[in-house]
Amino acid sequence: xxxxxxxxxxxxxxxxxxxxxxxxxxxxxxxxxxxxxxxxxxxxxxxxxxxxxxxxxxxxxxxxxxxxxxxxxxxxxxxxxxxxxxxxxxxxxxxxxxxxxxxxxxxxxxxxxxxxxxxxxxxxxxxxxxxxxxxxxxxxxxxxxxxxxxxxxxxxxxxxxxxxxxxxxxxxxxxxxxxxxxxxxxxxxxxxxxxxxxxxxxxxxxxxxxxxxxxxxxxxxxxxxxxxxxxxxxxxxxxxxxxxxxxxxxxxxxxxxxxxxxxxxxxxxxxxxxxxxxxxxxxxxxxxxxxxxxxxxxxxxxxxxxxxxxxxxxxxxxxxxxxxxxxxxxxxxxxxxxxxxxxxxxxxxxxxxxxxxxxxxxxxxxxxxxxxxxxxxxxxxxxxxxxxxxxxxxxxxxxxxxxxxxxxxxxxxxxxxxxxxxxxxxxxxxxxxxxxxxxxxxxxxxxxxxxxxxxxxxxxxx
Amino acid sequence: xxxxxxxxxxxxxxxxxxxxxxxxxxxxxxxxxxxxxxxxxxxxxxxxxxxxxxxxxxxxxxxxxxxxxxxxxxxxxxxxxxxxxxxxxxxxxxxxxxxxxxxxxxxxxxxxxxxxxxxxxxxxxxxxxxxxxxxxxxxxxxxxxxxxxxxxxxxxxxxxxxxxxxxxxxxxxxxxxxxxxxxxxxxxxxxxxxxxxxxxxxxxxxxxxxxxxxxxxxxxxxxxxxxxxxxxxxxxxxxxxxxxxxxxxxxxxxxxxxxxxxxxxxxxxxxxxxxxxxxxxxxxxxxxxxxxxxxxxxxxxxxxxxxxxxxxxxxxxxxxxxxxxxxxxxxxxxxxxxxxxxxxxxxxxxxxxxxxxxxxxxxxxxxxxxxxxxxxxxxxxxxxxxxxxxxxxxxxxxxxxxxxxxxxxxxxxxxxxxxxxxxxxxxxxxxxxxxxxxxxxxxxxxxxxxxxxxxxxxxxxx
Numbered sequence: 047x048x049x050x051x052x053x054x055x056x057x058x059x060x061x062x063x064x065x066x067x068x069x070x071x072x073x074x075x076x077x078x079x080x081x082x083x084x085x086x087x088x089x090x091x092x093x094x095x096x097x098x099x100x101x102x103x104x105x106x107x108x109x110x111x112x113x114x115x116x117x118x119x120x121x122x123x124x125x126x127x128x129x130x131x132x133x134x135x136x137x138x139x140x141x142x143x144x145x146x147x148x149x150x151x152x153x154x155x156x157x158x159x160x161x162x163x164x165x166x167x168x169x170x171x172x173x174x175x176x177x178x179x180x181x182x183x184x185x186x187x188x189x190x191x192x193x194x195x196x197x198x199x200x201x202x203x204x205x206x207x208x209x210x211x212x213x214x215x216x217x218x219x220x221x222x223x224x225x226x227x228x229x230x231x232x233x234x235x236x237x238x239x240x241x242x243x244x245x246x247x248x249x250x251x252x253x254x255x256x257x258x259x260x261x262x263x264x265x266x267x268x269x270x271x272x273x274x275x276x277x278x279x280x281x282x283x284x285x286x287x288x289x290x291x292x293x294x295x296x297x298x299x300x301x302x303x304x305x306x307x308x309x310x311x312x313x314x315x316x317x318x319x320x321x322x323x324x325x326x327x328x329x330x331x332x333x334x335x336x337x338x339x340x341x342x343x344x345x346x347x348x349x350x351x352x353x354x355x356x357x358x359x360x361x362x363x364x365x366x367x368x369x370x371x372x373x374x375x376x377x378x379x380x381x382x383x384x385x386x387x388x389x390x391x392x393x394x395x396x397x398x399x400x401x402x403x404x405x406x407x408x409x410x411x412x413x414x415x416x417x418x419x420x421x422x423x424x425x426x427x428x429x430x431x432x433x434x435x436x437x438x439x440x441x442x443x444x445x446x447x448x449x450x451x452x453x454x455x456x457x458x459x460x461x462x463x464x465x466x467x468x469x470x471x472x473x474x475x476x477x478x479x480x481x482x483x484x485x486x487x488x489x490x491x492x493x494x495x496x497x498x499x500x501x502x503x504x505x506x507x508x
Numbered sequence: 509x510x511x512x513x514x515x516x517x518x519x520x521x522x523x524x525x526x527x528x529x530x531x532x533x534x535x536x537x538x539x540x541x542x543x544x545x546x547x548x549x550x551x552x553x554x555x556x557x558x559x560x561x562x563x564x565x566x567x568x569x570x571x572x573x574x575x576x577x578x579x580x581x582x583x584x585x586x587x588x589x590x591x592x593x594x595x596x597x598x599x600x601x602x603x604x605x606x607x608x609x610x611x612x613x614x615x616x617x618x619x620x621x622x623x624x625x626x627x628x629x630x631x632x633x634x635x636x637x638x639x640x641x642x643x644x645x646x647x648x649x650x651x652x653x654x655x656x657x658x659x660x661x662x663x664x665x666x667x668x669x670x671x672x673x674x675x676x677x678x679x680x681x682x683x684x685x686x687x688x689x690x691x692x693x694x695x696x697x698x699x700x701x702x703x704x705x706x707x708x709x710x711x712x713x714x715x716x717x718x719x720x721x722x723x724x725x726x727x728x729x730x731x732x733x734x735x736x737x738x739x740x741x742x743x744x745x746x747x748x749x750x751x752x753x754x755x756x757x758x759x760x761x762x763x764x765x766x767x768x769x770x771x772x773x774x775x776x777x778x779x780x781x782x783x784x785x786x787x788x789x790x791x792x793x794x795x796x797x798x799x800x801x802x803x804x805x806x807x808x809x810x811x812x813x814x815x816x817x818x819x820x821x822x823x824x825x826x827x828x829x830x831x832x833x834x835x836x837x838x839x840x841x842x843x844x845x846x847x848x849x850x851x852x853x854x855x856x857x858x859x860x861x862x863x864x865x866x867x868x869x870x871x872x873x874x875x876x877x878x879x880x881x882x883x884x885x886x887x888x889x890x891x892x893x894x895x896x897x898x899x900x901x902x903x904x905x906x907x908x909x910x911x912x913x914x915x916x917x918x919x920x921x922x923x924x925x926x927x928x929x930x931x932x933x934x935x936x937x938x939x940x941x942x943x944x945x946x947x948x949x950x951x952x953x954x955x956x957x958x959x960x961x962x963x964x965x966x967x968x969x970x
Contacts, residue, residue, distance in 0.1 A: 088727030
């Protein structure tokens with residue numbers, strides 16, 4: 047454990063310091079008098095430049111083996127770098143080559159590779175600048191999520207992945223079964239689920255919210271952070287069949303409190319990532335999307351505008367702008383409407399509240415007008431909807447009615463209704479897709495490039 | 509957000525401080541002159557005692573509604589408590605009752621409930637002392653896991669849940685499919701997987717290790733922390749069909765390094781939980797298993813003994829003890845053998861290394877003797893095996909041979925083999941089941957009681 051990580055040397059290394067590094071060769075350049083190699087160990091975007099002098103043991107042989115992708119250990123002395131772009135370099139005293147990489151077959155060549163090609167080598171693509179930066183930002187972001195909630199006394203709760211609730215995502219659910227699919231037991235012409243692992247049909251979860259509500263009614267503040275699933279046959283740059291979701295749930299919390307938490311959460315996440323990964327974020331701004339830093343700044347420093355869906359519709363109707371989808375009270379807002387509000391009208395993040403009940407889920411709290419529910423969506427410039435949440439219906443009779451209206455049977459949700467029978471409280475929560483958050487934060491165009499091994503229709507390689 | 513959490517008041521509250529709390533009533537006692545209620549908000553094992561004087565608005569009516577399980581908000585003044593067992597109590601000025609709980613039907617009564625009964629009310633059982641303490645310890649432990657790895661520069665990587673690798677857990681895999689199970693498309697008498705979501709058979713993962721290895725060969729140090737699955741029909745107190753697993757993977761790390769990380773990891777986790785949840789851990793020691801604190805102390809303060817499997821066999825053969833399963837070189841050690849080594853012979857945690865290759869997985873590094881592999885299992889007193897790990901086989905030719913010997917086809921693992929083709933390095937990792945860790949830490953007998961909503965054969969309620 048006595049080696050140095052390259053990020054620490056680049057930030058704090060001192061000339062004459064004796065160090066050992068381990069990593070992979072990114073490039074090699076030879077001159078008449080000596081050679082350079084750039085070594086990366088995954089800790090930072092930048093490589094450490096290593097100077098190789100001919101006095102090294104087996105210099106020629108080693109130089110032949112030092113190719114892009116090879117793994118090396120170098121011990122030497124740090125020195126001020128005369129070159130531009132780095133402060134420090136490493137003068138090698140000993141070099142060990144652990145594993146070579148044949149330049150003829152190594153899939154990463156010096157040229158630029160398309161993200162599509164890189165997806166076909168998911169086991170190696172993180173060795174590129176962009177995918178490496180994505181995964182570091184992803185880790186910093188995930189850590190910031192835990193940090194935010196733990197600081198505020200939330201418990202991380204692991205809600206179930208396998209569920210028998212089919213009420214929320216009918217048609218988009220993956221089945222989970224231990225049946226041999228070639229030989230599914232039947233009884234009276236129907237599948238005999240009593241012989242399946244769970245004794246009844248089971249699915250992959252689409253959300254941990256209902257279970258998180260149960261936990262919030264004991265622990266007051268909880269959050270989930272785990273994988274969720276959609277068997278939706280959408281081959282787009284914004285859809286994954288498997289993605290991670292974050293769902294906080296707060297007891298004794300109304301819609302205003304919900305908005306306060308969501309705003310504080312987003313500000314914390316963006317601020318922390320900028321703080322932890324400044325080089326990576328600058329890289330995204332320079333190479334991927336030049337609005338990335340401005341968007342982050344906007345989220346961190348602007349108070350979010352809060353207004354009702356009804357007021358938003360009025361603004362959109364008055365707008366001097368032709369929308370593809372016509373605006374009227376009751377519609378689901380389209381991306382063009384959301385972008386107009388954030389990017390043109392308010393020019394900052396916007397939280398819309400109190401949507402028509404017809405376009406929102408059964409568990410959202412019915413307002414006194416009986417036409418709208420206590421829902422809220424957070425919209426951000428360049429991003430669109432990033433968070434969706436609501437106050438939950440805490441009144442037993444209203445919830446039962448809403449469940450029936452949604453075409454479901456209250457008996458199936460007996461335990462969820464129990465939460466309203468025994469010690470019910472006003473409570474609220476929200477959810478956000480972790481990969482969408484990373485996508486927005488980094489400016490990456492395709493969601494498949496912000497998760498290590500994406501699962502999409504016809505694709506579950508690695 | 510201006511309310512106080514009860515744990516903070518119990519630890520730092522000062523007499524005469526004006527506070528508001530929100531929570532659920534645990535008990536109520538009435539005397540002639542006034543009444544007491546104990547309120548819990550999930551932040552701590554201990555309740556806050558609240559004094560209710562008849563001068564309160566609607567005193568009689570409120571007292572009727574204050575029953576076990578009801579949700580309340582109380583504003584009042586802290587005062588030194590004359591009673592035993594608490595330093596501070598709350599003299600109520602205003603009390604709001606949000607939700608009642610009918611004492612006739614509320615499932616939690618004052619009597620002791622069996623853990624088995626409590627499992628049938630998984631949405632409410634966390635409101636008991638034991639299950640509440642379990643979930644707080646679980647959260648503290650999960651947070652300590654992230655803290656340990658982040659401090660040491662590991663990236664949290666999200667390896668896939670849905671996988672098409674069936675090489676590791678054949679027979680114990682759950683199928684994942686978007687097929688209508690009543691109508692699975694066939695072609696030439698076989699299932700037409702081209703019509704399934706992923707275009708081929710897919711399963712729930714049993715381990716993220718192979719994918720974590722790919723990430724370690726870019727980022728040097730990574731860990732997974734996510735759900736894994738076994739469709740094993742085991743109805744025992746130690747098996748779950750769905751459980752969370754932690755799998756760190758370190759590049760440039762041999763078996764000794766692996767052991768160093770595993771030992772440092774366990775010490776950190778136990779120390780942090782004792783530090784964060786002292787009341788909960790004392791509760792477990794008092795009420796559940798009186799060896800819990802001694803075991804934790806042993807793990808934190810003893811250097812782990814390290815010896816080879818071969819030496820362990822020699823010790824067991826010499827032992828003055830009759831084992832149910834006879835000891836000879838080549839056997840898989842049984843729990844009785846492991847316990848003898850930890851509890852009787854060494855009386856501290858033990859790491860066994862270099863097991864016979866025949867009883868270990870194909871990816872473990874073959875030793876020079878060609879009979880053993882660089883595996884290591886960490887055994888702890890009262891606990892048994894808590895961590896399993898190994899140095900991974902980094903040599904392409906040896907790995908190919910081992911894959912074939914295990915009856916698998918190297919082509920299926922093309923990308924895993926690529927990691928040995930391009931920049932391979934000595935690397936190591938280990939894995940541990942998170943629920944087993946919590947079970948051991950708390951002394952809870954049944955693993956179903958340390959996860960919010962357990963999934964086991966015939967059981968996926970909630």
